[in-house]
Amino acid sequence: MTKSLNREQIIKILLVNDIKPSLQRISVMQYLDSHRTHPSVDEIYNALSPDMPTLSKTTVYNVLKLLVSKSLIQQLTIDDKKVLFDINTEKHAHFICKRCGKVLDLAMPKNENETYGTQSFMLDGNYIEETQIYYKGICNECLKKINN
Amino acid sequence: MTKSLNREQIIKILLVNDIKPSLQRISVMQYLDSHRTHPSVDEIYNALSPDMPTLSKTTVYNVLKLLVSKSLIQQLTIDDKKVLFDINTEKHAHFICKRCGKVLDLAMPKNENETYGTQSFMLDGNYIEETQIYYKGICNECLKKINN
DNA sequence: GTACGTGCAAAGAATTTGCAGATAA
Protein backbone atom coordinates (compact mmCIF):
# COMPACT_ATOMS: atom_id res chain seq x y z
CA MET A 1 0.00 0.00 0.00
CA THR A 2 2.36 2.68 1.25
CA LYS A 3 5.56 2.73 -0.74
CA SER A 4 8.82 3.98 0.66
CA LEU A 5 9.96 7.29 -0.72
CA ASN A 6 13.37 7.48 -2.33
CA ARG A 7 15.88 10.19 -1.67
CA GLU A 8 14.86 12.26 -4.68
CA GLN A 9 11.22 12.20 -3.72
CA ILE A 10 12.06 13.36 -0.22
CA ILE A 11 14.19 16.20 -1.55
CA LYS A 12 11.30 17.26 -3.75
CA ILE A 13 8.89 17.25 -0.83
CA LEU A 14 11.25 19.38 1.20
CA LEU A 15 11.80 21.85 -1.63
CA VAL A 16 8.09 22.18 -2.32
CA ASN A 17 7.70 23.13 1.31
CA ASP A 18 10.47 25.73 1.23
CA ILE A 19 12.87 23.64 3.24
CA LYS A 20 16.49 23.45 2.20
CA PRO A 21 17.26 19.76 1.79
CA SER A 22 20.21 19.40 4.12
CA LEU A 23 21.59 15.97 4.78
CA GLN A 24 20.18 16.03 8.30
CA ARG A 25 16.69 16.97 7.15
CA ILE A 26 16.64 14.39 4.40
CA SER A 27 17.83 11.73 6.83
CA VAL A 28 15.17 12.48 9.42
CA MET A 29 12.43 12.47 6.79
CA GLN A 30 13.75 9.24 5.31
CA TYR A 31 13.91 7.63 8.71
CA LEU A 32 10.34 8.59 9.53
CA ASP A 33 9.16 7.40 6.15
CA SER A 34 10.77 4.00 6.48
CA HIS A 35 10.03 3.49 10.18
CA ARG A 36 6.35 3.87 10.81
CA THR A 37 6.82 3.02 14.46
CA HIS A 38 6.21 6.48 15.94
CA PRO A 39 9.79 7.02 17.06
CA SER A 40 10.86 9.50 19.70
CA VAL A 41 13.60 12.09 19.31
CA ASP A 42 15.96 9.71 21.03
CA GLU A 43 15.19 6.79 18.76
CA ILE A 44 15.68 8.90 15.67
CA TYR A 45 18.91 10.31 17.01
CA ASN A 46 20.26 6.90 18.01
CA ALA A 47 19.34 5.40 14.66
CA LEU A 48 20.95 8.12 12.56
CA SER A 49 23.92 8.86 14.75
CA PRO A 50 26.10 5.89 13.69
CA ASP A 51 26.06 6.99 10.05
CA MET A 52 26.28 10.68 10.92
CA PRO A 53 28.81 10.92 13.70
CA THR A 54 28.57 14.68 14.02
CA LEU A 55 24.79 14.74 14.26
CA SER A 56 23.55 16.34 17.44
CA LYS A 57 20.32 15.86 19.24
CA THR A 58 19.70 19.59 19.04
CA THR A 59 19.63 19.27 15.28
CA VAL A 60 17.17 16.41 15.47
CA TYR A 61 14.96 18.60 17.65
CA ASN A 62 15.36 21.48 15.21
CA VAL A 63 14.54 19.37 12.17
CA LEU A 64 11.51 17.76 13.76
CA LYS A 65 10.17 21.13 14.88
CA LEU A 66 10.59 22.49 11.38
CA LEU A 67 8.89 19.50 9.77
CA VAL A 68 6.00 19.74 12.21
CA SER A 69 5.58 23.44 11.48
CA LYS A 70 5.30 22.63 7.79
CA SER A 71 2.85 19.81 8.53
CA LEU A 72 5.10 17.25 6.88
CA ILE A 73 5.09 15.21 10.04
CA GLN A 74 2.84 15.00 13.06
CA GLN A 75 3.74 15.29 16.70
CA LEU A 76 2.05 12.78 18.97
CA THR A 77 1.60 13.43 22.68
CA ILE A 78 -0.08 10.11 23.38
CA ASP A 79 2.81 8.94 25.56
CA ASP A 80 3.20 11.20 28.57
CA LYS A 81 6.90 10.35 28.88
CA LYS A 82 8.04 11.56 25.51
CA VAL A 83 6.82 13.13 22.31
CA LEU A 84 6.56 10.82 19.31
CA PHE A 85 6.57 11.53 15.59
CA ASP A 86 4.69 10.19 12.63
CA ILE A 87 5.09 11.03 8.98
CA ASN A 88 1.84 12.46 7.70
CA THR A 89 0.06 10.39 5.19
CA GLU A 90 -3.33 8.90 5.53
CA LYS A 91 -5.58 9.86 8.40
CA HIS A 92 -5.55 7.39 11.22
CA ALA A 93 -6.02 7.14 14.95
CA HIS A 94 -3.37 6.05 17.43
CA PHE A 95 -3.49 3.47 20.16
CA ILE A 96 -1.01 3.16 23.01
CA CYS A 97 -0.73 0.04 25.13
CA LYS A 98 -0.56 0.97 28.79
CA ARG A 99 1.33 -2.23 29.51
CA CYS A 100 4.10 -2.39 26.88
CA GLY A 101 4.01 1.20 25.65
CA LYS A 102 3.71 0.23 22.00
CA VAL A 103 1.88 2.68 19.73
CA LEU A 104 -0.23 1.29 16.92
CA ASP A 105 -2.09 2.87 14.03
CA LEU A 106 -5.81 2.21 13.98
CA ALA A 107 -8.45 3.25 11.53
CA MET A 108 -10.39 6.41 12.20
CA PRO A 109 -13.86 5.65 13.51
CA LYS A 110 -16.45 5.37 10.76
CA ASN A 111 -18.42 8.33 9.46
CA GLU A 112 -15.94 10.79 10.79
CA ASN A 113 -13.17 10.72 8.28
CA GLU A 114 -14.53 13.72 6.52
CA THR A 115 -13.60 15.99 9.40
CA TYR A 116 -10.46 14.29 10.68
CA GLY A 117 -6.86 14.38 9.74
CA THR A 118 -5.00 17.41 8.55
CA GLN A 119 -7.61 19.51 6.83
CA SER A 120 -8.86 22.60 8.60
CA PHE A 121 -12.39 23.54 9.59
CA MET A 122 -14.29 25.76 12.00
CA LEU A 123 -15.79 24.42 15.19
CA ASP A 124 -17.65 26.59 17.69
CA GLY A 125 -15.85 29.63 16.36
CA ASN A 126 -12.44 28.05 16.70
CA TYR A 127 -10.21 27.29 13.75
CA ILE A 128 -9.22 23.61 13.85
CA GLU A 129 -6.06 22.75 11.98
CA GLU A 130 -5.45 19.29 13.32
CA THR A 131 -7.39 16.45 14.90
CA GLN A 132 -5.90 13.57 16.79
CA ILE A 133 -7.65 10.56 18.23
CA TYR A 134 -5.87 8.63 20.94
CA TYR A 135 -6.97 5.27 22.23
CA LYS A 136 -5.40 3.88 25.38
CA GLY A 137 -5.67 0.37 26.71
CA ILE A 138 -4.10 -3.08 26.46
CA CYS A 139 -2.88 -4.41 23.15
CA ASN A 140 -3.61 -7.73 21.57
CA GLU A 141 -0.25 -9.25 22.47
CA CYS A 142 -0.32 -8.12 26.07
CA LEU A 143 -3.82 -9.53 26.45
CA LYS A 144 -2.48 -12.93 25.39
CA LYS A 145 0.39 -12.74 27.84
CA ILE A 146 -1.95 -11.86 30.67
CA ASN A 147 -4.18 -14.82 29.90
CA ASN A 148 -1.28 -17.27 30.14
CA MET B 1 -25.62 22.13 34.47
CA THR B 2 -22.62 20.92 36.41
CA LYS B 3 -22.89 21.73 40.07
CA SER B 4 -19.91 22.11 42.33
CA LEU B 5 -19.41 19.27 44.73
CA ASN B 6 -19.23 20.04 48.42
CA ARG B 7 -16.67 18.63 50.77
CA GLU B 8 -18.89 15.81 51.95
CA GLN B 9 -19.66 14.69 48.44
CA ILE B 10 -15.98 14.62 47.58
CA ILE B 11 -15.19 12.56 50.67
CA LYS B 12 -17.89 10.10 49.68
CA ILE B 13 -16.50 9.79 46.17
CA LEU B 14 -13.05 9.10 47.55
CA LEU B 15 -14.32 6.53 50.04
CA VAL B 16 -16.37 4.73 47.41
CA ASN B 17 -13.17 4.40 45.42
CA ASP B 18 -11.16 3.04 48.34
CA ILE B 19 -9.19 6.22 48.81
CA LYS B 20 -8.59 7.54 52.30
CA PRO B 21 -9.88 11.11 52.30
CA SER B 22 -6.79 12.96 53.43
CA LEU B 23 -6.82 16.73 53.45
CA GLN B 24 -4.48 16.80 50.47
CA ARG B 25 -6.61 14.46 48.39
CA ILE B 26 -9.81 16.28 49.19
CA SER B 27 -8.21 19.58 48.31
CA VAL B 28 -6.93 18.43 44.95
CA MET B 29 -10.31 16.93 44.06
CA GLN B 30 -12.07 20.08 45.19
CA TYR B 31 -9.74 22.25 43.17
CA LEU B 32 -10.26 20.21 40.02
CA ASP B 33 -14.00 20.22 40.55
CA SER B 34 -14.22 23.97 40.93
CA HIS B 35 -11.64 24.85 38.27
CA ARG B 36 -12.60 23.24 35.00
CA THR B 37 -9.66 24.88 33.27
CA HIS B 38 -7.48 21.78 32.79
CA PRO B 39 -4.82 22.82 35.27
CA SER B 40 -1.30 21.47 35.36
CA VAL B 41 0.46 20.06 38.41
CA ASP B 42 2.08 23.42 38.91
CA GLU B 43 -1.14 25.36 38.79
CA ILE B 44 -2.76 23.04 41.30
CA TYR B 45 0.23 23.20 43.59
CA ASN B 46 0.47 26.97 43.38
CA ALA B 47 -3.24 27.37 44.04
CA LEU B 48 -3.35 25.10 47.08
CA SER B 49 0.02 25.94 48.54
CA PRO B 50 -0.93 29.25 50.22
CA ASP B 51 -3.59 27.56 52.34
CA MET B 52 -1.50 24.43 52.89
CA PRO B 53 2.00 25.67 53.59
CA THR B 54 3.45 22.22 54.09
CA LEU B 55 2.04 20.82 50.86
CA SER B 56 4.70 19.48 48.56
CA LYS B 57 4.63 19.08 44.84
CA THR B 58 5.49 15.42 45.30
CA THR B 59 2.21 14.99 47.11
CA VAL B 60 0.32 16.71 44.33
CA TYR B 61 1.94 14.32 41.87
CA ASN B 62 1.09 11.38 44.12
CA VAL B 63 -2.52 12.42 44.55
CA LEU B 64 -3.07 13.06 40.86
CA LYS B 65 -1.54 9.74 39.93
CA LEU B 66 -3.79 7.99 42.41
CA LEU B 67 -6.91 9.77 41.17
CA VAL B 68 -6.05 8.94 37.57
CA SER B 69 -5.51 5.29 38.44
CA LYS B 70 -8.98 5.22 39.96
CA SER B 71 -10.42 7.01 36.93
CA LEU B 72 -11.71 9.86 39.05
CA ILE B 73 -9.86 12.33 36.90
CA GLN B 74 -8.38 12.28 33.43
CA GLN B 75 -4.85 13.04 32.35
CA LEU B 76 -4.53 15.13 29.19
CA THR B 77 -1.40 15.11 27.07
CA ILE B 78 -2.69 17.65 24.58
CA ASP B 79 -0.07 20.21 25.60
CA ASP B 80 3.41 18.93 24.85
CA LYS B 81 4.94 21.08 27.57
CA LYS B 82 3.07 19.68 30.52
CA VAL B 83 0.43 17.18 31.51
CA LEU B 84 -3.01 18.61 32.31
CA PHE B 85 -5.87 17.26 34.42
CA ASP B 86 -9.61 17.26 34.04
CA ILE B 87 -12.29 16.08 36.44
CA ASN B 88 -15.06 16.46 33.90
CA THR B 89 -16.81 13.15 33.72
CA GLU B 90 -18.99 13.74 30.72
CA LYS B 91 -17.57 12.72 27.38
CA HIS B 92 -16.07 15.60 25.50
CA ALA B 93 -13.22 16.48 23.19
CA HIS B 94 -10.45 18.96 23.95
CA PHE B 95 -9.13 21.83 21.92
CA ILE B 96 -5.84 23.59 22.46
CA CYS B 97 -5.08 26.97 20.98
CA LYS B 98 -1.61 26.94 19.46
CA ARG B 99 -1.37 30.68 19.98
CA CYS B 100 -2.46 31.26 23.60
CA GLY B 101 -2.22 27.70 24.90
CA LYS B 102 -5.74 27.72 26.32
CA VAL B 103 -7.53 24.36 26.46
CA LEU B 104 -11.28 24.28 25.83
CA ASP B 105 -13.88 21.57 26.08
CA LEU B 106 -15.70 20.83 22.87
CA ALA B 107 -18.49 18.42 22.09
CA MET B 108 -17.60 15.00 20.77
CA PRO B 109 -18.19 14.76 17.03
CA LYS B 110 -21.64 13.48 16.13
CA ASN B 111 -22.49 9.80 15.79
CA GLU B 112 -19.49 8.75 17.79
CA ASN B 113 -20.53 9.29 21.35
CA GLU B 114 -21.53 5.71 21.70
CA THR B 115 -17.94 4.55 21.57
CA TYR B 116 -16.14 7.48 23.15
CA GLY B 117 -15.41 8.48 26.67
CA THR B 118 -14.50 6.17 29.48
CA GLN B 119 -16.27 2.97 28.60
CA SER B 120 -14.21 0.06 27.35
CA PHE B 121 -14.53 -1.84 24.10
CA MET B 122 -12.52 -4.04 21.76
CA LEU B 123 -10.97 -2.69 18.59
CA ASP B 124 -8.87 -4.81 16.21
CA GLY B 125 -8.17 -7.22 19.05
CA ASN B 126 -7.01 -4.49 21.40
CA TYR B 127 -8.82 -3.60 24.60
CA ILE B 128 -9.61 0.11 24.58
CA GLU B 129 -10.16 1.63 27.99
CA GLU B 130 -9.99 5.27 27.10
CA THR B 131 -10.52 7.49 24.07
CA GLN B 132 -9.33 11.05 23.74
CA ILE B 133 -9.96 13.47 20.92
CA TYR B 134 -7.64 16.43 20.64
CA TYR B 135 -8.22 19.37 18.33
CA LYS B 136 -5.44 21.86 17.76
CA GLY B 137 -5.71 25.24 16.12
CA ILE B 138 -6.49 28.88 16.83
CA CYS B 139 -9.22 29.82 19.27
CA ASN B 140 -12.04 32.25 18.76
CA GLU B 141 -10.41 35.01 20.79
CA CYS B 142 -7.04 34.72 19.15
CA LEU B 143 -8.69 34.84 15.73
CA LYS B 144 -10.24 38.18 16.66
CA LYS B 145 -6.91 39.55 17.85
CA ILE B 146 -5.23 38.50 14.64
CA ASN B 147 -7.87 40.27 12.55
CA ASN B 148 -7.32 43.56 14.33
C1' DG C 1 2.76 -1.09 66.03
C1' DT C 2 2.08 -1.65 61.41
C1' DA C 3 0.75 0.14 57.28
C1' DC C 4 -0.04 4.09 54.90
C1' DG C 5 0.55 9.04 53.72
C1' DT C 6 3.35 13.13 53.31
C1' DG C 7 7.16 16.02 52.01
C1' DC C 8 12.05 17.30 51.57
C1' DA C 9 16.06 16.97 48.83
C1' DA C 10 18.28 14.83 45.21
C1' DA C 11 18.26 12.52 40.94
C1' DG C 12 16.75 11.76 36.32
C1' DA C 13 14.95 12.71 31.85
C1' DA C 14 13.30 15.59 28.14
C1' DT C 15 13.73 19.77 25.92
C1' DT C 16 15.42 24.52 25.08
C1' DT C 17 18.82 28.17 24.77
C1' DG C 18 23.09 30.67 23.72
C1' DC C 19 26.54 30.93 20.97
C1' DA C 20 30.38 29.85 17.82
C1' DG C 21 31.83 27.61 13.85
C1' DA C 22 30.47 25.54 9.28
C1' DT C 23 28.05 25.76 5.10
C1' DA C 24 25.66 27.38 1.04
C1' DA C 25 23.56 30.64 -2.31
Place this chain on the structure above:
DNA sequence: TTATCTGCAAATTCTTTGCACGTAC
Protein backbone atom coordinates in the same frame (compact mmCIF):
# COMPACT_ATOMS: atom_id res chain seq x y z
C1' DT D 1 29.25 38.16 1.74
C1' DT D 2 25.20 37.28 4.23
C1' DA D 3 21.81 34.19 5.58
C1' DT D 4 21.02 30.03 7.35
C1' DC D 5 22.16 25.65 9.46
C1' DT D 6 24.50 22.82 12.69
C1' DG D 7 26.09 21.17 17.05
C1' DC D 8 28.31 21.54 21.60
C1' DA D 9 27.62 22.73 26.33
C1' DA D 10 24.86 24.62 29.69
C1' DA D 11 20.52 25.71 31.47
C1' DT D 12 15.77 24.89 32.33
C1' DT D 13 11.71 22.42 33.22
C1' DC D 14 9.02 18.50 34.39
C1' DT D 15 8.69 14.34 36.87
C1' DT D 16 10.33 10.54 39.75
C1' DT D 17 12.83 8.44 43.57
C1' DG D 18 14.72 7.51 48.16
C1' DC D 19 14.06 8.09 52.48
C1' DA D 20 12.60 9.79 57.05
C1' DC D 21 9.05 11.49 59.68
C1' DG D 22 4.05 11.67 60.93
C1' DT D 23 -0.40 9.88 61.38
C1' DA D 24 -4.26 6.73 61.90
C1' DC D 25 -6.50 2.68 62.99
